[in-house]
Amino acid sequence: MAELPKNYEPASIEPRWYAEWTARGYFHADASAPKAPFAIVIPPPNVTGFLHMGHALGTTIEDIFTRWRRMAAYNAMWLPGMDHAGIATQMVVERELKAKEGKTRHDLGREEFVKRIWEWRERTGGRILDQLKMMGASLDWERTTFTMEPQYSTAVIEAFVRLHEEGLIYRAKRLINWCVSCRTAISDLEVDFDEGAQGELYDFAYPLADGSGEIVVATTRPETMLGDTAVAVHPDDPRHKDKIGKMLDHPFLDRQVPVIADAILVDPKFGTGAVKVTPAHDPNDFETGQRHNLPMISIFDEAGVVNDEGGEFKGLDRFKARKAVKARLEELRLARGSKPLVHAVGHCQRCETVVEPMLSTQWFVKMEPLAKPAIEAVEQGKTKFVPETWSKTFFHWMHNIRDWCISRQLWWGHRVPAWYCGSCKEITVARTTPNFCPHCGGGSDVLKQDDDVLDTWFSSWLWPFATLGWPNETRELKTFYPTTVLDTGYDILFFWVARMLMAGLHFMKKVPFRTVYLHTMVTDEKGDKMSKVKGNTIDPVDVIQQHGADALRFALAWLTTSAAQGKNIKFSIGNVEDARRFANKIWNSARYVQMNLDGYDADRFADQVAEGPDRAEFDLPERWIFSRVQRAAEAVDTALEEYRIADAAQAAYHFVWNELCDWYIELAKAGLTRAPAGSEARLKIQGALVTALETAMRLLHPFMPFLTEEIWQQLPKGSGSPQSIMITLYPVRDVRFYDDASESSMALVQRIIVAIRGIRGEKNVPGPTKVVALLAVTDDYKKTILEGYKLIIAEQARCSEVRVRRSGASFSGEFSLDNIATAMAGDVEVMVPLDGIVNPGDEREKLDKDLAKLVNDRDYLAKKLSNPKFVERAPIEVLDKDRAKLAELNAAIDKLQAALMRLGPKKS
RNA sequence: AGGCGGGUAGCUCAGUGGUAGAGCGGGGCUUUUACACGGCCCGGGUCGCAGGUUCAAUCCCUGUCCCGCCUACCA
Numbered sequence: 001m002a003e004l005p006k007n008y009e010p011a012s013i014e015p016r017w018y019a020e021w022t023a024r025g026y027f028h029a030d031a032s033a034p035k036a037p038f039a040i041v042i043p044p045p046n047v048t049g050f051l052h053m054g055h056a057l058g059t060t061i062e063d064i065f066t067r068w069r070r071m072a073a074y075n076a077m078w079l080p081g082m083d084h085a086g087i088a089t090q091m092v093v094e095r096e097l098k099a100k101e102g103k104t105r106h107d108l109g110r111e112e113f114v115k116r117i118w119e120w121r122e123r124t125g126g127r128i129l130d131q132l133k134m135m136g137a138s139l140d141w142e143r144t145t146f147t148m149e150p151q152y153s154t155a156v157i158e159a160f161v162r163l164h165e166e167g168l169i170y171r172a173k174r175l176i177n178w179c180v181s182c183r184t185a186i187s188d189l190e191v192d193f194d195e196g197a198q199g200e201l202y203d204f205a206y207p208l209a210d211g212s213g214e215i216v217v218a219t220t221r222p223e224t225m226l227g228d229t230a231v232a233v234h235p236d237d238p239r240h241k242d243k244i245g246k247m248l249d250h251p252f253l254d255r256q257v258p259v260i261a262d263a264i265l266v267d268p269k270f271g272t273g274a275v276k277v278t279p280a281h282d283p284n285d286f287e288t289g290q291r292h293n294l295p296m297i298s299i300f301d302e303a304g305v306v307n308d309e310g311g312e313f314k315g316l317d318r319f320k321a322r323k324a325v326k327a328r329l330e331e332l333r334l335a336r337g338s339k340p341l342v343h344a345v346g347h348c349q350r351c352e353t354v355v356e357p358m359l360s361t362q363w364f365v366k367m368e369p370l371a372k373p374a375i376e377a378v379e380q381g382k383t384k385f386v387p388e389t390w391s392k393t394f395f396h397w398m399h400n401i402r403d404w405c406i407s408r409q410l411w412w413g414h415r416v417p418a419w420y421c422g423s424c425k426e427i428t429v430a431r432t433t434p435n436f437c438p439h440c441g442g443g444s445d446v447l448k449q450d451d452d453v454l455d456t457w458f459s460s461w462l463w464p465f466a467t468l469g470w471p472n473e474t475r476e477l478k479t480f481y482p483t484t485v486l487d488t489g490y491d492i493l494f495f496w497v498a499r500m501l502m503a504g505l506h507f508m509k510k511v512p513f514r515t516v517y518l519h520t521m522v523t524d525e526k527g528d529k530m531s532k533v534k535g536n537t538i539d540p541v542d543v544i545q546q547h548g549a550d551a552l553r554f555a556l557a558w559l560t561t562s563a564a565q566g567k568n569i570k571f572s573i574g575n576v577e578d579a580r581r582f583a584n585k586i587w588n589s590a591r592y593v594q595m596n597l598d599g600y601d602a603d604r605f606a607d608q609v610a611e612g613p614d615r616a617e618f619d620l621p622e623r624w625i626f627s628r629v630q631r632a633a634e635a636v637d638t639a640l641e642e643y644r645i646a647d648a649a650q651a652a653y654h655f656v657w658n659e660l661c662d663w664y665i666e667l668a669k670a671g672l673t674r675a676p677a678g679s680e681a682r683l684k685i686q687g688a689l690v691t692a693l694e695t696a697m698r699l700l701h702p703f704m705p706f707l708t709e710e711i712w713q714q715l716p717k718g719s720g721s722p723q724s725i726m727i728t729l730y731p732v733r734d735v736r737f738y739d740d741a742s743e744s745s746m747a748l749v750q751r752i753i754v755a756i757r758g759i760r761g762e763k764n765v766p767g768p769t770k771v772v773a774l775l776a777v778t779d780d781y782k783k784t785i786l787e788g789y790k791l792i793i794a795e796q797a798r799c800s801e802v803r804v805r806r807s808g809a810s811f812s813g814e815f816s817l818d819n820i821a822t823a824m825a826g827d828v829e830v831m832v833p834l835d836g837i838v839n840p841g842d843e844r845e846k847l848d849k850d851l852a853k854l855v856n857d858r859d860y861l862a863k864k865l866s867n868p869k870f871v872e873r874a875p876i877e878v879l880d881k882d883r884a885k886l887a888e889l890n891a892a893i894d895k896l897q898a899a900l901m902r903l904g905p906k907k908s
Numbered sequence: 909a910g911g912c913g914g915g916u917a918g919c920u921c922a923g924u925g926g927u928a929g930a931g932c933g934g935g936g937c938u939u940u941u942a943c944a945c946g947g948c949c950c951g952g953g954u955c956g957c958a959g960g961u962u963c964a965a966u967c968c969c970u971g972u973c974c975c976g977c978c979u980a981c982c983a
Contacts, residue, residue, distance in 0.1 A: 007945070201983080218983055232983090265983080275983040284983085343982050389912070393978065396911060400979075490977090525920085527976090558931080561922065565913040566977035570920065578931070581945045592942035646922075650930070665942075754949085760937095761949035767938055798940095860927060869963040870926095878926055878964090 004594065004714070008580075008587035010548025014706040018133055026726045027138045029077035031479040038074035039480040040066060041464050042139065043488045043496070044147065046085035047121055048092050051131035053522040053530060053571060054489060056540040059135045060553045061519055061560060061645060062487050066138055067702035068640055069484075071730035077480055078138060079467055081145035082126055086456040087182055087350045089125075090412040093117045110411050117412050131541060136549045136705045138726075143476075145467040147459040148414070155466035156414045156459045157431055159507060164429045168366045169406075171418075171427065175279075175286040176405050178358035179348040180304030180318075184409040185362050186348060187455060188402060189495055191355050193344040203272060203336035204329045206231055206248040209256055215243055216336045218271030220343060221281075222329070223321040225250075226310045227299040228257055230277040232288060234268040235261035251332055252325075253311050260292050280359045298359050302409075318356065363407040363416060363452070370502040371398045383501060383511045386643045387562045390490065390518050397494050406455045413453030422446035461499035464512035477508075486513040489521055490565075517643055519560060525572035538573060547580045550704035555579040557649040557703050582653060583707055586700070589661050590711040593689045596668075599678050602718040605687035612736030619681075620749070620789060621667035622688040623742035628659050629695045634733035636699050652699050660692050663750070670795040690715055695731050702730075748782065748826075749789050755825040756797035759832045762846070763821055769837055770800035774815075776807045776829040778891050786828075807895060822847060822899045824854070827891035829899070844903055851896045858889040 021027065029037075040062050045055060062078060070076035090105075093116055097103050105113040126146075132139065145152060163169040176185045202222050205214040217231055231248055233240035240259070247256040257277075265288045266275050279289025279296040289296055299309045304318045312328075313321050329335045346355040375398050377383055378391055385391040407416055419428045424440035428447070435444050459466075464483050468476040482504070488497060497516055504512030523529055524536040531537065543552045555575040608617065613626050632655035639648035668685050675682035694715050697708040705726075712725040722728050756773050765771060773793065777783045783804055786793070790802035805811065807829065815833035819840035823830045834840070861882055864870055871879065 004942095006943075008943095220983070267983085271983060277983090282983085284981090341982085392912060396979065493978095559921085564977095566975085567914065567921095568976090572920095574932075575920090577945080581943095584945045585943065588943035588946085590942080595942070650922085654930085661942085662947085666947095669942095757948060758950080762936095764937070767940070767948090857927075864926085864964080867963060871963085873963050874926075882926080 004587070004591045006588075006591070008548075008584045008707070010550060010580075010583070010706065011545070013710045014134075014136070014544075014549055017706050017709050018136060021138070021724070021726060022141070024724065026724065027078075027140050028142055029075050029140055029480075031077075031475045033075045035073060035075035037479050037484070038066070038069040038076040039079070039483040040077075040485050040487065041079045041467060041483055042081060043486075043492070044081045044083040044145075044460065044463065045128045046088055047082045047125040047146070048085055048088050049082075049128045051128055051135075051540050053538055053540055055128065055132075056135060056543075056552060057519055057522050057556050057560070057569070058487055058489065059132055059137050060556045061517070063135070063137050063553075063705070064557060064640070064645065064648075064702040065485055065487070067705060067726070068730060070138070070726070071698070071701065071728060072732075073729065075479070077140050077143070079143045079145070079480075080129065080132070080137075080139040080141060081143075081463075081467060082129070082147070083456060083460060084146065084148040084413065086408060086410050086413040086453060087184070089117060089121075090410050091182075091350070093120050093412075096120065105411065113411055134541065134544050134549060136553065138705070143467070147456070147463075151469075152459065152466055153414055155462050155470050156454065157417045158471045159462055159503070160414075160417055160454065160458075161429055161431050162507070163365060168369060169363060169429075170366065171361060171363050173359060173361045174364070174405075175281075175283055175357050176360050176362055177346065178302070178356045178360065179351065179353055180300075180302065180356050181351045181353035182348060182410075183302050185358075185360060185405055185407060186350075186355070187405050187457075190349045191346040192349050192352075193346055197343060197345045199341050199343050199345070200338050201271060201341040202326065202338040205334045205336050206251070206257070206276075207334075208243065209247040209249050212246075214334075215240065215248065215259060215274050216272045217274045217276040219276055220341060221278075221322065223306075223313075223318055223325045224278040224281045224299070225276055225325060226253065226306065226313060226321070227278045227280050227297040228276045229279060229289065229294040229297060230257050230260045230292065232260050232262040232265050232275045232277050233273060234266040235263055237266075237268045237273050239273055251334055252313075252328060260288075260294075262288055262291065264288070264291070281357050283357055286357070286359075296359055300356060300358065302358075304356050362405050363418075363454075365404040365406055365458075367401045367403055367502075370506055371401045371498075373505045374398060374498065374501040377501065377505060377511050383513060384515050386515055386517045387564070389565060390493065390516070393565070394493065394498060398498060404455075406458045407450075407452040408455055409451070410453050413456065414459060416450035416452045416454060418450040419447040420450070422448060457495055457499060460496055461503040462507070464500055464504060465508050470507065481508060481512070482510050483513045485515045485517055487517045487519060490518040491521065493518065515643075520564075521568045522556075522571050523568045525570050525574075527568060527570050538571065543573070543576055547576045548583065548706070550707045551576050551580040551583050553579075553705075554582060554649060554703050557645050558653070560645040560649075561647075562644070582657065583704065585657055585661060586696075586704075586707060586711065589656070589665060590693060590714065592665055593693050594714060596672055596689070597686055597716060600683065600686040600690070600716055602687075602690070602716045605683055605690070606718045608684070608687065609691070612734075613739075615739070615742075618684055618688075619671070620742055620745060620792070621664060621671060622684055623739050624746040625660070625664040625688055625692050626737045627739040627743055628655065628664075629692050629731075630733050630735070630737045631655075632659070633695065633699060633731035637730070637732050640702075649703055652696070652703065656696050656700070660696060664692060665689070666796060667792065670792070698725060698728055698731050701725050745785050745789070748785055748828075749792060751825040752786065752793055752828060752830060753796045755823045755828075755830040756793070756799065756832060759821045759823055759830070760798070763832075763834060763838050763841070765832075765834070765837055767798075770798050771832050771834070771837065772815075773797065773799045773802045774811050774820075774831040774833070775802065775804045776811075776831070776895065777804060778807050778827055782828065807891075817902050820899075822896070824850065824892045824896060827888045827895070829892075829895040831899075844900065847896055847900055847903075851893065851900070854889055854893050854896065858886065858893060861886045861889065 066076050066078040094105055177191050179186055199220050201218050201220060203216050203218050205216045207214045215231055243259045244261045246259050249256055265284055277285045277288050279286045279294050280298040297309050299306055300318060301307045306313045306316045306321045313324055316324055348355055417429055419434055421437040421442050423442045423446045426439035428434050428438055437447055465481055468481055500512050559569045635651035636648045668689055671685045697712045701708040709725045775786055786804045794802045816835045819835045821832045821834055865882055
């Protein structure tokens with residue numbers, strides 16, 4: 001066996017194993033395997049995407065769950081794929097086209113441009129999938145799906161046609177959110193409100209047509225007055241009551257607009273109490289327009305430039321038009337002042353351009369009928385949110401859901417399967433291109449397909465079943481649908497999770513997943529969102545190259561506590577460095593074990609513990625570590641069951657570092673020194689080391705797949721052992737190894753050792769110097785234990801000798817009472833004579849301090865226990881515990897007081 | 909405006925109706941043959957504030973102040 005390098009070097013280990021696992025097909029789940037299914041679908045990253053910390057977190061979480069369940073003999077399937085990402089991808093390719101060829105997509109035409117996108121996708125799209133491999137993601141690559149591939153398109157079209165047939169998809173002229181830069185409609189969810197934008201509330205006057213005066217309106221968008229078709233006032237507003245029904249002259253355009261009364265739109269307390277109404281460019285005005293049957297005049301073209309309706313302002317961009325309109329109003333002396341106003345402005349999520357509400361004919365999904373079953377499913381617990389609190393947010397949104405605008409004026413995406421007849425003007429929605437118009441019989445020459453494509457999310461919402469073959473009835477669907485867990489960031493709860501629930505219930509009649517695990521966002525260490533513009537991003541790929549995927553994964557897992565709303569993971573490279581130190585610690589513990597396996601026989605050891613360890617056969621340290629391994633396994637497994645990922649990672653960490661390394665390996669070192677080569681005693685210690693480490697590797701494998709595989713491979717194994725840690729069984733608690741007696745004995749021994757070390761530290765006893773430890777105990781039970789393990793105490797606390805006495809039996813005469821350091825370990829008095837080691841110092845101050853603490857605790861408990869109501873009402877366990885504690889404190893106080901007496905009065 | 913979270917050690921965060929924990933950071937000691945990416949020891953918190961329920965509250969209830977998030981609106 002080659003000796004391992006002194007420090008852990010992830011770069012030399014990680015790439016090797018991923019290739020090996022893939023070659024052996026470990027990631028593939030057979031849909032017909034006779035095992036309980038466990039399925040996760042990946043939130044498909046954009047085909048344009050590059051791995052960022054958010055992906056790294058999701059990947060870590062999903063891979064932990066997948067590997068964990070796979071090792072627990074589930075038919076674990078984690079499905080990879082990518083999203084075609086309509087606008088994002090189109091923009092990337094348009095940019096490239098412009099840069100390389102100086103052309104726009106219009107220069108190429110639709111067909112050629114789409115071809116270019118496919119070429120781009122072949123060339124550079126989907127790099128993120130390779131980055132997921134660097135992370136160690138155990139994805140079932142045979143099932144990789146792309147939302148634009150033919151099978152998936154079939155599903156998208158099928159969903160559209162069915163919903164249309166059911167009357168749940170309709171076409172209508174509505175006020176929609178329009179991005180003048182992307183030149184497409186976007187859904188309500190794709191509009192981000194920039195809270196607290198500094199704006200201006202501008203007042204100007206409309207003269208009354210009869211010359212009887214004017215009415216002053218307030219607006220943040222003066223340019224929209226070109227499309228005003230009314231001015232609204234509150235019906236009960238005395239300032240304006242007499243003007244209701246009168247006409248106003250439009251200052252620039254040859255038309256008049258009426259003064260109308262509307263109690264919904266107008267808040268008489270705001271501004272001037274009069275509101276200009278632009279039904280074609282404001283959602284509230286649109287509704288007002290519908291209520292009052294007002295004309296709706298669109299004043300912008302699709303680029304946000306004033307059109308023919310704008311008279312002299314025609315051709316001006318909307319922001320230039322704003323200035324021009326204001327200037328003209330000044331000229332006409334209609335300006336009536338302005339004041340600053342903080343208000344929210346909607347921006348396109350994709351390009352940050354200010355969104356323009358526009359009147360437009362688009363396709364919509366009627367959401368209410370779809371939302372109802374989804375709400376019920378969550379209410380009935382068919383799908384659970386983790387953390388549960390997110391269900392409230394979900395309900396709130398679902399109860400107030402609005403129709404979804406799904407058509408996009410793009411070229412990249414699933415084209416709307418609707419055809420318009422040139423002769424009868426009827427619309428035909430069909431799964432395949434119709435040869436003739438079913439309404440008038442016109443041939444294919446008169447039929448023209450809708451130019452629009454569907455919102456990317458209209459394909460994403462089918463993901464959990466379209467990836468498994470829907471609309472065909474496949475074996476995959478039968479086995480893996482509904483999926484087990486959906487993991488994703490809470491930011492796409494509405495975009496994706498809620499919609500998948502609706503689609504799943506509608507098309508599959510079953511929820512798409514049993515559990516929704518919503519993880520937090522990853523921010524920088526100050527809590528600011530990571531962004532390339534701000535330059536505060538941490539690139540996971542760099543991190544992996546520097547510290548390894550295992551360190552990155554463990555760091556993220558460690559930080560993944562339940563996603564409290566409004567809280568994020570504040571991530572810094574320091575977290576990865578900490579995790580890397582842990583990896584190094586594991587590495588070195590493995591080195592130690594490996595260096596001490598002379599003559600070890602795994603099969604022979606396996607026979608010894610086949611029925612659990614025989615208490616008489618094993619020494620305390622071995623019995624203890626066997627028991628602690630099982631406690632750790634229980635803690636980790638239970639935490640994972642409950643989606644407490646950080647707890648699981650921390651439990652494993654605590655076991656490895658604080659129990660296996662800090663205690664057991666140290667105990668084993670001493671034990672091995674005592675045990676002759678080839679002895680049974682030696683075999684048992686070696687076996688315990690291997691068992692503890694091997695179990696720890698399996699426990700940690702879902703978190704740190706590479707390192708654990710590497711170490712696992714190097715450990716000696718019995719005959720018939722699997723070829724890879726990936727196909728071993730995940731450790732679950734084995735109660736035959738639980739050993740309460742050994743754990744409590746060990747706990748006492750540890751306390752004594754820590755007490756002696758504490759004295760050594762405080763008194764600055766030089767490292768190599770051995771001391772004598774005198775232990776005074778009150779009860780025979782403890783005396784027996786300590787007598788039995790005083791060798792261990794001596795070894796671990798560097799003692800030349802450990803003596804145990806009943807309290808009261810004096811050590812005096814043998815040691816100078818002037819120079820003894822004392823500490824309490826529970827009610828055991830620990831004394832270390834220091835004559836000839838360090839000069840006597842005054843012990844009293846320290847003992848007084850210790851005593852004060854004990855007395856304080858004792859008084860608290862005594863008071864509590866003397867309260868009759870407490871004794872009467874508290875549960876018996878609490879009483880017993882407190883009484884035992886009180887007895888221990890009293891004993892400890894007696895001993896400390898005696899120690900102080902021995903020291904005599906304070907020296908000056 | 910409404911809803912949802914959070915305020916616990918210097919920092920980041922766990923946690924529980926029975927006198928508080930981790931990681932990092934801080935201080936001291938330590939190069940003893942797994943690891944200085946290490947070891948040992950130590951210090952550090954009236955659990956936001958005020959009331960209430962209880963034998964007992966950091967935990968439950970009410971109020972209050974900060975902070976964050978979401979939804980809607982903002983002429």
